[in-house]
Amino acid sequence: MSGDGEGGPDILCLRFRRAGGGLPDGAGYAGLLALLGAFTPVVEALPPDGALADVSGALRYFGRDARGLASLIRVRALALHGVDCAIGAAGSPLAARMAARRAAPGSTCVVGRGEEAVFLAPLPVAALDGVGAATARTLCGYGLDSVGRIAAAPLATLQRIVGVRTGRDLWERANGIDRSRVEPNAAARSIAAERSFPRDELAPGEHRRALLSLTEELGARLRGEGQVCRALAVSVRYADRTGYATLTRSRTLREPTAHSAALTALAYRIHESFGLQRARVRGIALRAEGLGDAGRASHQLTFDPADERARRIEEVADLLREKFGPDAVKPAGLAA
Missing domain, CATH: 3.30.70.270 (Reverse transcriptase/Diguanylate cyclase domain)
Structure with missing residues (x-):
């Protein structure tokens, strides 16, 4: 343009x-x-x-x-x-x-x-900032399946569908109205890893397998560096009608941790929140954010023997990986 x-x-x-x-x-x-x-x-x-x-x-x-x-x-x-x-x-x-x-x-x-409005008009509604999968499904159910149709809809109609404040924000964005500014900041301390598929991958099991591999990698790196993270961000790159789009969401952990099982559980929940059933996924990235010294982090005791056993196994696995290489020990879900 x-x-x-x-x-x-x-x-x-x-x-x-x-x-x-x-x-x-x-x-x-x-x-x-x-x-x-x-x-x-x-x-x-x-x-x-x-x-x-x-x-x-x-x-x-x-x-x-x-x-x-x-x-x-x-x-x-x-x-x-x-x-x-x-x-x-x-x-x-x-x-x-x-x-x-x-x-x-x-x-x-x-x-x-x-x-701005002309550029945005042909895009699918799910591509618009702030529109999640659930909101997109609701809007599409009313025939508002593109940004241009959102922009042309009466504001009062949008507000009845998604609420007063959300409706106004949605209508303004669809019309290219943006009152935000670039806010200077420093990059939060973080580490990241990514898995790319050789072709668009539709199988949810393969998506979860990639997430498991990523959380195992980041967990091992965090523990090896004596660090914990406070939040996880998951990015999914997938094919849509206009090419490829990327969705990113982050959530805070219940407590700062480097425990792979905790990272995996949260990564799965974030991924499920996208609602990308049968999505053609090309790549998944994971970033551990808000890094801190593991020695200063507190751990809430759960008195759960399964959790204690998992942490002990993790310690042994880390020792084996340090001695024999990163592929010496893998979760069953990553076994060939």
Whole structure:
């Protein structure tokens, strides 16, 4: 779409992918945020794989439009960190995020100011920020299956369907109205891992198997580094009618932990909350957030012999992996 130049878009949303595929690690992600910081101090981290940047000052300084500045950032990210970027450029954070999801790695999708509603109109309602699977099913049941139909619906009708506040927020987003700003922040301390399928995977059992593998990997890394995490974020990349979309949700653990069983249980619950029955999933990523020193973390005693036994087995498994390698011990669910 057009719209570069004077009065054009000045918000960039970047999605990072290593040149060989996969997410950047924690140190790499921090380096990418620092790279953006060299262009503008107004950078908002969007773990596990993105960032928002208000580049209004940088456009004037570098004498480039949004597309040109995005190209410069992409070249530096690839040269310095081996990471490619899918970039969305728009006049608001909402439109920039939506544009980044439609941009392929190595490309920039630009949404001009005043063109937000036109850009959003053909997208399925589930692609709109803030619309979960349950809300999307409800709206589709009333024939409101695209963002354009949401935008054209009477506000009062939407409010009767989903509630007064939610209805207004939904109507404004569908019409490209976004009052939010880029909020500078630091990336929370976190570690991440990802599993990609060689082709779109429909089997829920394979999705759960990937999650189990991820929680085992992150749990072992946390315990090996003497750390615990306070929250988990699950990202699912799946095929929809317009290409590929990514859903990310995070939840806080009952207590800071590195116990793989606790991480797996929460990861399964987050995944189930997406409601992606028969979804064609291409990849799943997991990020452990809010890392802290395991020595300072408290553990609520449960007097549950099964939990105690699982923790003892975990300790022995960690010792065996340290001695014989990471594949020495695996859960039964990952056995070939």
